[in-house]
Amino acid sequence: MSDPWNEGPKAAAARRGRSIAIALGLVAFVVLVFVVTIIKMGANVIAAHPA
């Protein structure tokens, strides 16, 4: 496992875990905003062009 700050294996593993958690959180947030945008825009499109 990489340990660029020479902080010991336990601290390096904890840092890696935190980094992965932040990355997953950010990706989830981006996906969420994308999906919400599509839904909101979709509703507006349907409202503007009723069948």
Next chain:
Amino acid sequence: MTDHVVHDMPVSVAPARWQDYVQLLKPRVMSLVIFTALTGLLCARTPMNPVLAGVAILCIAVGAGGSAALNMWYDSDIDARMRRTRGRPVPSGRVQGADALALGITLSLFSVGLMGLAVNWLSAGLLGFTILFYAVVYTMWLKRSTAQNIVIGGLAGALPPAVGWAAASGTAPLNAWLLVAIIFMWTPPHFWALSLYTQSDYAKAGVPMMPVVKGAASTRRQILGYSLLLIPLCLAPAFTGLGGAIYLSIAAGGGAIFLALAARLAASRAGDVVDERLSDQALYDVRAGGKAARNLFAFSILYLFVMFAALLVERMLGVEPLHLLATLKGMAL
């Protein structure tokens, strides 16, 4: 800055893991918030895009987590002195206070912002108010200054059904506030029953909980008083077109047990001995003297859970709510 943040820069005993940050969000409390908010959202009986409903619940959960992190940041001095809480991430030194503060602010802002943009601004406003009320009014002010701390502060824990209702319908009618009122009135007997057998912690930490300030006998009487107010409130949804027959039978049957336990507690000497716990972390393992308080504490959780679950089940099964108030009016005319 006040002198309470004495543990802001503790000596770190172990590197912070991502699980420590999850613990800052009080996941058990968060699950209760999700449950009550979901009940409010579904009881609104308003069609809603399921993805947006999920986003609304997620925002409420994240907002609850953010306010919990702010609470853990501010209360780290109190938590360090209480046996039940001294293992939390900030007092134990695994997470620095400043990190908990940053996480709390970030999650609070993101949850309110996303709720407003994705759902509606009434629910976002109510969510923001809930977070502020818990983190500022309760945590920073009431908790340390008055024995009525959990009575008034209980509003923060009571609001999620109204946030959920507002998310679904864009309104917050009387029935939404009835759910809020039930949790609000449930909070004092629930927390005071617990504090009757954990009061040594609160006394040591300087938190003016009711048994510490007014004594156990007064607390037991007040628990009975609040219980007498709570049960009619729990029956009210069957009168206002919110709860059906399943709900009414559970609220009435459970209410009778609740009152019996509160009366037994009032007649007991629970809390007269300062601490009845068998171990540091024990919430349910107590000596004989604390059993009346422990029984009410445990049953109060079950009672609230089953009542809200009944509302959810009725909604899913399509059980029609009762309108006993309208029926009574019709009979009177």
